[in-house]
Amino acid sequence: MAIIIDGKKTAQEIRAKLKIRVEKLREKGITPGLSVTLVGENAASKVYVSSKDAAAREIGMSSWTHKFPSDVSEIELREHLRCQNSDPAVHGILLQLPLPSHLPEEHLLNLIAAEKDVDGFHPVSLGNLMLGRPGFKPCTPWGVQVLLNRYGISTRGKHVVIVGRSNIVGKPLANLFMQKGEGADATVTVCHSATPDLAQFTRQADIVVAAIGCAEFIRGDMVKDGVVVVDVGINRVEDSSSPKGYRLCGDVHFSSVEPKASAITPVPGGVGPMTIAMLLANTVWSAESKTGISGPIDLF
Ligand SMILES: NC(=O)c1ccc[n+]([C@@H]2O[C@H](COP(=O)([O-])OP(=O)(O)OC[C@H]3O[C@@H](n4cnc5c(N)ncnc54)[C@H](OP(=O)(O)O)[C@@H]3O)[C@@H](O)[C@H]2O)c1
16 A cells, blocks of 8 residues: 655644744744735635735744736736835745736746745746755745655655646756755656657656646556655546535546555645645745855755
8 A cells, every 4th residue: 555645744844843943033033924916816826825824824924915906917016026026024925826818927927036036936046946056946846855755755866757847847846856965866757748658658657746737647557566656736627526516636546546656645635735835935944044044944
């Protein structure tokens, strides 16, 4: 039977560690502050934003949610982000995605000051990540790395196959795993929609990471015995037996993959909670760097 990797519990442990660091900062008169900007009425985004806000407050941070209607102009949003950049109480800025189609997502993300880019999406953060330098790491990939490490699953010398090459998950995760050092040193293959015979790659993997956005796409016949499986996907599928009319599932077909796996993350309760914990870690680190405590946070 596979070990079920409990992201909820691990995220809780990380938040407890961060709370202690926040207390130390507050003793020095600094309260780490997270500014979240939400545009429009996307139901999933509203849930994510309120979870981030609650998690930040729970560990003693300040958290502000700035809500804008879906027809907000680009100029107004740019001005708002500039104010957040110059506010000394704000140590981290997050622009919740997706944005309505009239707003240029990438351009607006690039307006966030690199030193407050706690989502880790700014080109400066991604450049530091690629070069193996300290900096903000994108929250979901960093969460995957920390989760494996805390379960004693080494990536050193392992073949990691990542399915998905998005800028927020697949590409940065490949960069994290291919670095030198603890939690990395892997041989990484990145697959995507133009990969022919995907299963020939996933079957060779010691560790498979699914970040595709297709419900239950990775099935038992696509992995080898003893594989470690990390399911990043969050999909809503219709389910008339559920009061909500849907259920959440990942990109991995859990019931056929789990019997072959040595360890696997569930959905929900796997990678998802880690993403928020790493966002808080980036914000605490940002605040600490203002006090001269500038080393990266070690959560392994
Ligand atoms: N747990 C969390 O906190 C968290 C955070 C972020 C995302 N997610 C979830 O993770 C999933 C992926 O998110 P994302 O933002 O990375 O998605 P995305 O931007 O849509 O990227 C999906 C990737 O999967 C690839 N792909 C799609 N269909 C494929 C197929 N049939 N075969 C092989 N590759 C295929 C795409 O290839 P191409 O590049 O060729 O199109 C793309 O690289 C989603 O379910 C999302 O909700 C979860």
